[in-house]
Amino acid sequence: MDAGDIARAVTRIAHEILERNKGIQDLALVGIRTGGVHLAHRLVRRIHDIEGTQIPIGELDITLYRDDLSLRKDQPILRTTSVPFKISDLKVVLVDDVLFTGRTIRAAMDGLIDLGRPAEIQLAVLVDRGHRQLPIKANYIGKNIPTSRDEAIEVHLEENGEEDRVVILRA
Amino acid sequence: MGLKRKDLLSLTNLSAADIALILDTADSFKEVSGREIKKVPALRGKTVVNLFFEPSTRTRTSFELAAKRLSADVINFSPSSSSVVKGETLLDTARNIEAMQADIIVLRHSSAGAAETLARGVKSSVINAGDGWHEHPTQALLDLYTIRSRGMGFAGLKVAIVGDVAHSRVARSNIFALTKLGAEVRVVGPPTMIPLHINQLGAQVYYNLDEGLRGVHVIMMLRLQLERQGRALFPTIREYARQYGLTSERVKLAEPGAIVMHPGPINRGVEIAPDVADSLSSVILDQVANGVAVRMGILYLMSGANA
Numbered sequence: 001m002d003a004g005d006i007a008r009a010v011t012r013i014a015h016e017i018l019e020r021n022k023g024i025q026d027l028a029l030v031g032i033r034t035g036g037v038h039l040a041h042r043l044v045r046r047i048h049d050i051e052g053t054q055i056p057i058g059e060l061d062i063t064l065y066r067d068d069l070s071l072r073k074d075q076p077i078l079r080t081t082s083v084p085f086k087i088s089d090l091k092v093v094l095v096d097d098v099l100f101t102g103r104t105i106r107a108a109m110d111g112l113i114d115l116g117r118p119a120e121i122q123l124a125v126l127v128d129r130g131h132r133q134l135p136i137k138a139n140y141i142g143k144n145i146p147t148s149r150d151e152a153i154e155v156h157l158e159e160n161g162e163e164d165r166v167v168i169l170r171a
Numbered sequence: 172m173g174l175k176r177k178d179l180l181s182l183t184n185l186s187a188a189d190i191a192l193i194l195d196t197a198d199s200f201k202e203v204s205g206r207e208i209k210k211v212p213a214l215r216g217k218t219v220v221n222l223f224f225e226p227s228t229r230t231r232t233s234f235e236l237a238a239k240r241l242s243a244d245v246i247n248f249s250p251s252s253s254s255v256v257k258g259e260t261l262l263d264t265a266r267n268i269e270a271m272q273a274d275i276i277v278l279r280h281s282s283a284g285a286a287e288t289l290a291r292g293v294k295s296s297v298i299n300a301g302d303g304w305h306e307h308p309t310q311a312l313l314d315l316y317t318i319r320s321r322g323m324g325f326a327g328l329k330v331a332i333v334g335d336v337a338h339s340r341v342a343r344s345n346i347f348a349l350t351k352l353g354a355e356v357r358v359v360g361p362p363t364m365i366p367l368h369i370n371q372l373g374a375q376v377y378y379n380l381d382e383g384l385r386g387v388h389v390i391m392m393l394r395l396q397l398e399r400q401g402r403a404l405f406p407t408i409r410e411y412a413r414q415y416g417l418t419s420e421r422v423k424l425a426e427p428g429a430i431v432m433h434p435g436p437i438n439r440g441v442e443i444a445p446d447v448a449d450s451l452s453s454v455i456l457d458q459v460a461n462g463v464a465v466r467m468g469i470l471y472l473m474s475g476a477n478a
Contacts, residue, residue, distance in 0.1 A: 061199065064211040064241075064471075074175070075475035077192075078199040078468075114208050
């Protein structure tokens with residue numbers, strides 16, 4: 001995917017979110033650190049372009065909810081969760097860059113529910129690369145990219161000082 | 172990336188980067204402490220043992236809350252209700268606790284070096300929660316966190332540590348950490364309470380409080396250990412309070428916006444006047460609140476080391 005593909009995918013997902021939720025009533029976006037946060041901001045901007053209103057946006061760090069924490073020798077660096085609004089009774093769209101095993105999303109849902117009881121949780125991802133290990137499925141997908149397990153997918157974004165693109169690295 | 176160490180015994184062997192990592196991690200836990208549900212599953216299945224051979228309310232409660240908010244199981248162990256009164260040694264007590272699969276032991280002991288001895292003898296991680304007159308690393312780290320959260324940088328920061336420096340593990344840990352981060356540390360107190368050669372740790376000595384407070388950004392008061400009164404370190408409490416008690420007039424000698432800290436418990440009207448302890452410049456209760464977040468950060472970082 002190049003910059004144009006990513007921009008079109010973000011625009012389409014923004015429209016799909018609005019269509020499915022019939023507008024922006026009670027809608028909020030929460031990006032998963034780090035890639036998902038940038039994409040969530042882009043989606044919020046796009047939704048603002050379409051509807052003329054800014055919807056609430058939060059940032060979620062899932063480190064403390066990982067299922068491999070007790071197995072690791074080294075603790076991963078924590079980043080801060082910042083969800084500056086009450087999520088209870090909102091329709092929350094989780095945003096991440098790549099959907100792979102589903103474990104991150106499981107952790108994110110647990111993290112989110114610790115902050116309140118959303119009316120609904122939906123999931124938007126830029127890339128779905130398959131290989132799920134949990135029964136999790138995205139509501140909004142930028143692009144399905146079939147991969148083999150030993151390949152890696154990298155999402156480069158302008159926000160990190162790179163050119164927008166998605167690349168597959170062969171093992 | 173992590174702390175890459177089994178134990179937290181002293182601040183002398185932590186680098187400035189290690190300290191920054193702990194403070195940054197504490198930031199994330201500050202957010203958790205502000206939530207409605209103040210609990211995360213990070214230490215599920217881990218056991219933290221609070222092994223306190225000296226009385227402590229603040230530190231023990233703080234560690235207990237920190238461990239519980241991380242979903243660890245916590246056991247509190249105090250000598251009056253244990254086999255220690257039957258003559259068991261520290262190491263044997265700890266080995267028994269270890270045999271019950273404790274992951275982290277938090278130790279408070281009246282002898283300097285107790286935590287180090289323990290750390291050598293057990294595989295569990297050991298966190299020093301105060302050993303004799305030696306060190307109290309987690310208190311210094313929460314002091315640093317409190318200073319930083321007030322928007323102050325450490326390079327060039329002027330800090331006065333006032334009181335019984337000689338018998339204060341809090342003072343020693345703070346001197347080690349603050350000088351490492353580039354702060355200018357003054358110790359203030361009567362000669363009987365200032366150890367010889369403390370300038371070798373990089374602290375400047377002041378015997379006059381007014382002079383010591385001039386131009387500082389942080390005033391760190393130490394508790395006057397009234398239980399040591401028998402040692403004749405000062406003539407009377409009233410005289411000590413007059414010469415070394417922090418009053419609102421004296422706070423004005425410091426830089427405008429200076430903060431007043433105290434590790435607690437405070438002796439109102441002795442080392443600190445009640446109106447100063449309750450004033451806007453006092454961050455004493457912030458220190459307590461931050462203590463939980465900082466200890467959560469430390470427990471989180473330590474729990475990976477021997478997984």
